[in-house]
Amino acid sequence: AQSVTQLDSQVPVFEEAPVELRCNYSSSVSVYLFWYVQYPNQGLQLLLKYLSGSTLVKGINGFEAEFNKSQTSFHLRKPSVHISDTAEYFCAVSPVGAAGNKLTFGGGTRVLVKP
Amino acid sequence: DAMVIQNPRYQVTQFGKxxxxxxxxxxxxxxxxxYQQKSSQAPxxxxxxxxxxxxxxxxxxxxFQSRRPNTSFCFLDIRSPGLGDAAMYLCATSRPPSRGLAGGPRTDTQYFGPGTRLTVL
Known part of the structure; x- marks a missing residue:
């Protein structure tokens, strides 16, 4: 079984400041890692994913994340946020090779960008 | 555009209906x-x-039951909704796990619909 912990439930940040959202996971098998964003009253949109290869992954909207296997972390970063980045962000994992790609989500981090 | 569509976006039902x-x-x-997503929780x-x-x-x-009459459609049936079933219900789709070029990792990103918010009175 897998579990995902997002250490911050809320992150307030000023516009144009950097932001880091922390994600740690636990799994007895290798996993794929994902970050999704959810805007109010909408579904989830994929920001980026790590499958293999380079541990630094670049996604949409200027986000990037770094996979650290020894620390079982997959932190999300953006060097300069916009008001439009206000949303909830979910880290998720799925076990490698699992039929149907079953995702386990963290509890979410709500980002509030202030002008 | 290819997409995932959920209807209705907002649904109100009565307890037990x-x-x-x-x-x-x-x-x-x-x-x-x-997926079921309750307020301020993960899906x-x-x-x-x-x-x-x-x-x-x-x-x-x-x-909770489900039906999939064909590739394109899938339904979620809640037989007797309780107050605790009030939530956002998210549908997602993906390809089955399959290896990429040169036997690379299986890629199976899930694509989500906008969700249906269910209220139970």
Whole structure:
């Protein structure tokens, strides 16, 4: 079984400041890692994913994340946020090779960008 | 544009009155999922279909059922909604796990619909 912990439930940040959202996971098998964003009253949109290869992954909207296997972390970063980045962000994992790609989500981090 | 569509976006039902939520997709994906997301919580997988094969999560209540009449459509039936079933219900689709070029990792990103927010009175 897998579990995902997002250490911050809320992150307030000023516009144009950097932001880091922390994600740690636990799994007895290798996993794929994902970050999704959810805007109010909408579904989830994929920001980026790590499958293999380079541990630094670049996604949409200027986000990037770094996979650290020894620390079982997959932190999300953006060097300069916009008001439009206000949303909830979910880290998720799925076990490698699992039929149907079953995702386990963290509890979410709500980002509030202030002008 | 290829997409995942959920209808209705907002559904109000009465305590104990059966309700059906609908999901359709134009992505031609083999796998379809239903998630329940309660307020300020992470989405929780209820079940998924791999083609016509139904896979129920162990802790999904019997009150929740699903039907997939064809590749494009999947329905979530709540037989007797309780107040605790008020939530956002998310549908997602993906291709089945398959190796990329040169035997690379299986890629199976899930694509989500906008969700249906269910209110139980």
């Amino acid at each position: 059966p309700v059906t939520l609908s999901c359709s997709q134009t992505l031609n994906h083999n796998v379809m999922y239903w 929780k997988l209820l079940f998924h279909y791999y083609d016509k094969d139904f896979n129920n999560e162990a802790d999904t209540p019997d009150n």
